[in-house]
Amino acid sequence: MSYRTLEEEIRVLELGLPPQENDGFIGGRLDPLEASLVLIPVPWEATVSFGEGTAHAPDAIRISSHQLDVENYHYIKPYKAGIAMLETDRRLLKLSDKARRKALKVIFALEDGKSPSKKALKFVNEASHTLNESVYEKSMDQLKKGKFAAVVGGDHSSPLGLIKALNDTQTESFGILHVDAHHDLRKAYEGFTYSHASIFYNAMNECDKISNLVQVGIRDYSSEEANRMIEYGQKGACLYDTAMQSQLASGKSLEEVFSPYIEKLPQNVYLSIDIDGLEPLNCPNTGTPVPGGLRYGELEHLIFMIVKSGKKIIGFDLCEVGYSEAGWDANVGARVLYQLCGALLASQGKIEYK
Numbered sequence: 001m002s003y004r005t006l007e008e009e010i011r012v013l014e015l016g017l018p019p020q021e022n023d024g025f026i027g028g029r030l031d032p033l034e035a036s037l038v039l040i041p042v043p044w045e046a047t048v049s050f051g052e053g054t055a056h057a058p059d060a061i062r063i064s065s066h067q068l069d070v071e072n073y074h075y076i077k078p079y080k081a082g083i084a085m086l087e088t089d090r091r092l093l094k095l096s097d098k099a100r101r102k103a104l105k106v107i108f109a110l111e112d113g114k115s116p117s118k119k120a121l122k123f124v125n126e127a128s129h130t131l132n133e134s135v136y137e138k139s140m141d142q143l144k145k146g147k148f149a150a151v152v153g154g155d156h157s158s159p160l161g162l163i164k165a166l167n168d169t170q171t172e173s174f175g176i177l178h179v180d181a182h183h184d185l186r187k188a189y190e191g192f193t194y195s196h197a198s199i200f201y202n203a204m205n206e207c208d209k210i211s212n213l214v215q216v217g218i219r220d221y222s223s224e225e226a227n228r229m230i231e232y233g234q235k236g237a238c239l240y241d242t243a244m245q246s247q248l249a250s251g252k253s254l255e256e257v258f259s260p261y262i263e264k265l266p267q268n269v270y271l272s273i274d275i276d277g278l279e280p281l282n283c284p285n286t287g288t289p290v291p292g293g294l295r296y297g298e299l300e301h302l303i304f305m306i307v308k309s310g311k312k313i314i315g316f317d318l319c320e321v322g323y324s325e326a327g328w329d330a331n332v333g334a335r336v337l338y339q340l341c342g343a344l345l346a347s348q349g350k351i352e353y354k
Helices: 006-015 054-067 090-111 118-144 160-169 196-206 223-231 241-249 254-262 296-308 328-347
Strands: 037-042 083-085 148-153 174-179 210-218 236-240 268-274 312-319
Touching: 037 054, 037 118, 037 328, 054 090, 054 148, 054 328, 090 118, 118 148, 118 160, 148 160, 148 328, 160 196, 160 312, 174 196, 174 296, 196 210, 210 241, 210 254, 223 236, 236 241, 236 254, 241 254, 254 296, 268 296, 268 328, 296 328, 312 328
Parallel strands: 037 083, 037 148, 148 312, 174 210, 174 268, 210 236, 268 312
Antiparallel strands: none
């Protein structure tokens, strides 16, 4: 793919020229060296525990974004700051497919009440370690160049490498705002050390600069996870979906509901968005859809409230977007991704917001 300079990119996007199939996010072909924000696609779904398809989400989101209009209500022309998406690493996709086949052997054995193959389990855990190292190296490469980096998953194990890279490069501590239907606080779920259901258990254990974890939209969880959140004390806070819906039903505004949780976050914030944090009508083919959840506009407002608060978004991930022939999931995913891009760039002073 031939790259464009930022000046050429802006001209093409503002003219609304039709994108080519192999073009990047929002139809761009910006040289990553010219970008302020670099998106790292992570085609991974080795340990998903229900529906499959999210390994193909990065490419599906990229293609779906080609019909996304680039003007935005909150953020003034995010594309002018420069947003580039790296090419999908096909080696990771092949490794994901192989690890997924091994993981299914483990999962089926557990479902049958049998002891899983130690060889298969070892392969999956080693493959997940390879994934983490790959994402870490890609993230560090961009951060060292002075870029902001974000992950487009893939299942929710995908961004650990980015979170660790930020942990190793940030001079100050940072908090995580996590939107999801699930806590993702299980220890080695189904025996997989880096399970999609263990991302924040691992992040909290392996990253010493994470000051606290704030979760929103949680509505499907185990006692292990609920107790772990309680054990975090001041380092953890959760706005469960039922509590959120109850407050909204009693007449509270979104500002009143979300503000106490935003106030718990420090100045530097990492955003982690699992698409199943939204109502299933926005993500019908995600791996583990759960009734309830945030409306699209509520998520949009929550993200914008972070920007308005004056906090700085240092990175983000979007994960668990499902794949379908109709493309609805990728359509929603592309728009959530553009909101996240705009929010990060606005919070960092790269663009204006209103």
